[in-house]
Amino acid sequence: MPTVHVNLGPRSYDIEIGNGNLAEAAKFCDAEADDAHAVVITDSNVDGLYTETVTDPLADLGCEVDILVIEAGEQSKSSDVAAELWERMLDEGADRKSVVVALGGGVVGDLAGFVAATFGRGLRFVQIPTTLLAQVDSSVGGKVGINLPGGKNMVGAFWQPRGVLIDVDVLQSLPDREYRAGLAEVVKYGVIQDADFFAYLEANIEPVNDREPSVLTRIVERCCRLKADVVEQDEREETGLRSILNYGHTFCHAFEAATGYEQLLHGEGVAIGMMCAARLSERLGRVDAAFVERQRVLLEAFRLPLDVPDVDRDELIELMYRDKKVERGKLRFVLPTRMGHVELVRDVATDDIVASLHG
Amino acid sequence: MPTVHVNLGPRSYDIEIGNGNLAEAAKFCDAEADDAHAVVITDSNVDGLYTETVTDPLADLGCEVDILVIEAGEQSKSSDVAAELWERMLDEGADRKSVVVALGGGVVGDLAGFVAATFGRGLRFVQIPTTLLAQVDSSVGGKVGINLPGGKNMVGAFWQPRGVLIDVDVLQSLPDREYRAGLAEVVKYGVIQDADFFAYLEANIEPVNDREPSVLTRIVERCCRLKADVVEQDEREETGLRSILNYGHTFCHAFEAATGYEQLLHGEGVAIGMMCAARLSERLGRVDAAFVERQRVLLEAFRLPLDVPDVDRDELIELMYRDKKVERGKLRFVLPTRMGHVELVRDVATDDIVASLHG
Numbered sequence: 001m002p003t004v005h006v007n008l009g010p011r012s013y014d015i016e017i018g019n020g021n022l023a024e025a026a027k028f029c030d031a032e033a034d035d036a037h038a039v040v041i042t043d044s045n046v047d048g049l050y051t052e053t054v055t056d057p058l059a060d061l062g063c064e065v066d067i068l069v070i071e072a073g074e075q076s077k078s079s080d081v082a083a084e085l086w087e088r089m090l091d092e093g094a095d096r097k098s099v100v101v102a103l104g105g106g107v108v109g110d111l112a113g114f115v116a117a118t119f120g121r122g123l124r125f126v127q128i129p130t131t132l133l134a135q136v137d138s139s140v141g142g143k144v145g146i147n148l149p150g151g152k153n154m155v156g157a158f159w160q161p162r163g164v165l166i167d168v169d170v171l172q173s174l175p176d177r178e179y180r181a182g183l184a185e186v187v188k189y190g191v192i193q194d195a196d197f198f199a200y201l202e203a204n205i206e207p208v209n210d211r212e213p214s215v216l217t218r219i220v221e222r223c224c225r226l227k228a229d230v231v232e233q234d235e236r237e238e239t240g241l242r243s244i245l246n247y248g249h250t251f252c253h254a255f256e257a258a259t260g261y262e263q264l265l266h267g268e269g270v271a272i273g274m275m276c277a278a279r280l281s282e283r284l285g286r287v288d289a290a291f292v293e294r295q296r297v298l299l300e301a302f303r304l305p306l307d308v309p310d311v312d313r314d315e316l317i318e319l320m321y322r323d324k325k326v327e328r329g330k331l332r333f334v335l336p337t338r339m340g341h342v343e344l345v346r347d348v349a350t351d352d353i354v355a356s357l358h359g
Numbered sequence: 360m361p362t363v364h365v366n367l368g369p370r371s372y373d374i375e376i377g378n379g380n381l382a383e384a385a386k387f388c389d390a391e392a393d394d395a396h397a398v399v400i401t402d403s404n405v406d407g408l409y410t411e412t413v414t415d416p417l418a419d420l421g422c423e424v425d426i427l428v429i430e431a432g433e434q435s436k437s438s439d440v441a442a443e444l445w446e447r448m449l450d451e452g453a454d455r456k457s458v459v460v461a462l463g464g465g466v467v468g469d470l471a472g473f474v475a476a477t478f479g480r481g482l483r484f485v486q487i488p489t490t491l492l493a494q495v496d497s498s499v500g501g502k503v504g505i506n507l508p509g510g511k512n513m514v515g516a517f518w519q520p521r522g523v524l525i526d527v528d529v530l531q532s533l534p535d536r537e538y539r540a541g542l543a544e545v546v547k548y549g550v551i552q553d554a555d556f557f558a559y560l561e562a563n564i565e566p567v568n569d570r571e572p573s574v575l576t577r578i579v580e581r582c583c584r585l586k587a588d589v590v591e592q593d594e595r596e597e598t599g600l601r602s603i604l605n606y607g608h609t610f611c612h613a614f615e616a617a618t619g620y621e622q623l624l625h626g627e628g629v630a631i632g633m634m635c636a637a638r639l640s641e642r643l644g645r646v647d648a649a650f651v652e653r654q655r656v657l658l659e660a661f662r663l664p665l666d667v668p669d670v671d672r673d674e675l676i677e678l679m680y681r682d683k684k685v686e687r688g689k690l691r692f693v694l695p696t697r698m699g700h701v702e703l704v705r706d707v708a709t710d711d712i713v714a715s716l717h718g
Contacts, residue, residue, distance in 0.1 A: 054681070079438060079442040079445070080440070080442075081439070083438040083439075083442075083507075085508055086513065086514050087440070087507055087508065087509060090507055090509045090510055090513055090681070091509070093681075118477070118504075118515060118516060119514055120513065120514075121502065121504060121514075121515045121516055121517055121595075121596075122516065122517070122595075145477075145480060148442075148445055148446055148449055149446065150446060150449045150450070151449055154449055154478065154479065155444065155445050155475060155477045155478055155480075156480045157476070157477060157480055157481065157516065158480055158481070197657070220552075236480075236481075237480075268441065322449070322452075355557045
């Protein structure tokens with residue numbers, strides 16, 4: 001079973017990737033310890049599918065298990081739902097010895113991670129991501145948080161999990177649209193860090209679309225390793241390196257906010273945002289038209305939407321200026337210079353940004 | 360001007376203690392930097408008194424200053440008010456380059472610190488404590504947080520300030536009751552860590568009650584040093600050492616919760632809790648009656664309440680079991696063995712706890 005080790009000194013941990021390994025959470029939960037207590041946070045979509053597979057082995061080892069189910073969807077990543085979870089954990093007697101297990105997609109992982117980072121000033125937590133997007137991106141690296149009505153991921157913490165347990169088999173039951181949305185982040189890693197991986201994806205469009213298990217394992221492992229490489233060098237996004245992972249995301253966050261977080265899945269927003277960023281890079285003379293086209297062809301092969309949503313352009317620009325990645329009023333963008341390499345570009349003119357919205 | 364250095368590696372900082380130094384916040388705020396931005400969080404009591412003294416010099420240096428005023432009182436230390444502050448900071452354009460300045464007592468420091476720890480996954484923050492309790496205790500050491508309806512300080516983080524600016528002159532305007540409440544924490548340091556300091560307080564009851572400036576400076580400096588010694592060795596309360604600072608607090612938190620956080624000031628609860636803990640220690644044969652009496656005489660000289668509030672005893676016990684310091688259902692207490700020394704005691708019988716509630 002492939003393991004990706006994330007080396008962060010005292011906060012190091014393993015990402016274990018397998019097939020049918022969903023029942024192996026015990027090792028990350030100290031489930032055999034006296035007074036072991038796990039708080040499993042999941043959502044209404046995942047609850048009926050995988051909860052028992054995860055919790056039964058924990059309970060069999062004598063671990064007390066509480067299951068807290070939130071409503072599926074981005075709207076749960078709010079301060080209200082966080083406050084509700086804090087209260088419920090208090091009611092269940094959670095304390096510093098408890099482990100929070102995030103079982104679900106990105107929303108569950110981010111929200112449960114934030115709750116774990118703050119309840120009792122910080123509890124241990126374990127990620128069991130069940131969507132492709134969460135497996136290749138949000139469950140790795142310790143970024144946890146919630147949205148504000150005025151902006152996505154505006155509140156949160158850097159809080160590393162004790163371990164990440166990835167079962168690629170669960171991807172077989174993922175709705176088509178969600179699976180594709182995850183592929184946007186997969187393509188992203190190729191563009192920003194690994195030209196060979198981008199070429200591998202180009203050469204394997206059919207098996208990827210067919211969710212072939214061996215290909216899924218390889219993809220998830222590679223993406224986790226690429227993300228870990230970045231996180232190990234810039235855990236708290238201080239040097240600027242980690243921000244390369246935000247390729248396409250300044251656009252994406254504006255699209256999501258403008259459409260009320262309902263029309264687009266995050267990965268879909270990333271795909272559209274990557275196209276805007278690539279066009280912006282072309283406008284600024286950093287890549288050529290062939291680069292933009294190559295990215296477009298692969299995203300299209302994975303049947304991702306590529307058109308900017310039909311919302312007011314001025315509003316989009318304003319939303320970008322409100323994004324967390326703005327430094328005192330100056331927008332910065334992660335832009336490619338060649339396949340597998342991006343750079344952080346500051347002081348981009350608003351006119352260029354507007355122009356890059358159009359395909 | 361006395362400075363206490365808190366040595367926490369990359370999170371080290373200075374506590375500067377002076378008279379009339381409230382205008383010197385600039386050094387901790389990078390106020391002269393390009394795009395400097397300070398978000399000053401204060402409460403309705405402090406706002407009219409000291410805000411301008413703090414903010415005018417910042418603004419004079421070109422720093423953009425936003426002032427957010429919360430309602431004074433413990434009820435503001437809630438998830439609702441935190442969410443409100445997050446929203447307002449987003450509206451004011453706060454970002455990772457902004458500095459949060461907590462200007463006020465313990466409620467402001469804890470709440471503003473929590474907001475700083477979580478907005479944008481963590482902003483720099485500066486403590487300017489304006490009550491004795493905040494100056495000697497809550498502003499030092501990085502514990503920040505909010506209350507849940509079901510329990511005090513249940514949600515939070517360890518988030519160290521970049522600096523603490525203490526002006527003991529502001530203590531002259533502190534209401535009598537609040538000043539005394541702070542003295543409870545001062546006495547606590549003597550009991551748990553420093554017999555000589557306890558004797559110093561016994562020898563200086565009148566100047567302490569008269570708020571003599573030189574005595575105030577000495578007291579604040581000594582308490583900050585004593586707290587820093589503990590925090591430097593156990594920043595995240597992992598080894599058990601830091602929990603000695605919670606002497607009297609398991610009782611105190613139950614009293615506060617049982618009386619709805621309105622009847623008692625925190626320091627008053629600490630004074631009563633210290634008496635319970637001393638009696639408990641006597642019952643367990645760890646100190647003699649003379650120790651309990653010596654502590655009582657000093658707390659009484661500072662005119663602190665010492666009687667347990669008139670609430671149901673069973674409710675108090677139940678509340679103690681809900682406290683964050685409980686480890687999977689086992690209460691533990693910080694109990695003195697001699698003046699200046701305490702130990703962590705586990706598995707105390709409920710009968711002994713109940714008996715120690717009575718004077």
